[in-house]
Amino acid sequence: MPDQFNADKRRRFYMNSDAGSVREMPRQERTYAQQHGVPGNEQLQQQYNMPGAAGSQGVAMTYDDVIRKSVTSFAVLLVGAGAAVTLATLMPGAAMGLALVAVLAGLVLGLVNAFRREPNPGLILAYSATQGFFLGALTWVLEVQFPGVAVQAVTATLVVFGTVLALFKSGKVRATPKLNKMFFTALIAYAVFSLLNLGLMIFTDIGMFGMRGGWLGVAIGAFAILLATYSLVLDFTNIQEGVDAGVEQKYGWAAAFGLTVSLVWLYVEILRVIVILRSLAE
Known part of the structure; x- marks a missing residue:
């Protein structure tokens, strides 16, 4: 089961805990970034002036830095996937x-x-x-049963990612407090359902997809894809506000982790929906 639930968007840009000495602003007066762990400019300046502020010498995170770290993360993921496919071919x-x-x-x-x-x-x-090894093994098994499913899932994932990024950059898609509440509520409900479904798949003969078979499974999968898509919006928002706030360069790794989690989740959900649709067509 994908572990998107364990990363319930707590991957935020934290600063040193000593920042607790800064006066807390009322929540409604804070920006989205401040509400989710990114301090404001005044807080940042105070922390940079503290003795043990950072090993990065106060170097600020940039978009290029986030891109480099994210590419590194995905390169490692692909190596893991390649290792799994190679091993599965030789020793399933x-x-x-x-x-x-x-x-x-x-x-x-x-x-x-x-x-x-x-x-x-x-x-x-x-x-x-x-995660790369897991995805590689999972994809290999499903590719044997449904030839071409890997290319379909990868292509669809890249299309969704590119579309969300383009819409976010254009300002047409944004995270809002109301949508965030709805997202976290839906995420918790989906996590509970998925754990229940996993238990049924393990301890009963309910089938390969459990309660997620047939057209109901397609509908649930579409809902999960929407959640994973909004998770990407949250990641882009965190990155933008982290760069704007001037958080330390090392927090680019937090951004890379967030993007990896969201894309893995998105890929698994798309892969599952495609497999269900392919099985219905047979």
Whole structure:
């Protein structure tokens, strides 16, 4: 099961905990960035002036830096996926066993990265590697049953990502407090449903998709794709406001982690919907 739930958008740009000495503003007077962990300019200046402010010497995060870190994260993910496909071709049984280990490791690493106050590049790249291995093994299994499904899922994921990015850059799509509340409520409900469905798949003979079979599964999958898409909007918002606020360069890794989680989630949901549709057509 994808571990999008363990990264419930707590991957935010944290500063040092010493910032608690700064006067707290009423929530309605704070910007979206300040409400979600990105301090304002006054807070940033105070923290940069503190003795142990940062090993990065106060270098601010930039879009180019986020892009480099994100590309690195996805490169590691692709290496993991390639390793899984290669191993699955040679030793399918061993690959599936390691895929289970990768799922569990990804869950743990996702939780660790989501709740850390300081981003750790090693842990983030380890998460990318384990998720890549899991995705590679999963895609290989489904590709054997439904030839061409991998290309379809990858293409659809890239199209959604590119569309959301273009709309966000044009200002036509934005995260709002009202949408955020709806998103988190829906995310919790979806997480509970998915855990219940997973339990039924493991302990009963309900089938490959559990309660997500047939057209109901397509509808639930479409809903999950919308959630993953809005998750990307939140990631872009965090990146934009982090750059505007001048947070430290190291928090570019937090941005890369957020994008990795959202795109993995989006890919898995799209892959699942395509497989369900292909199975209905047979």
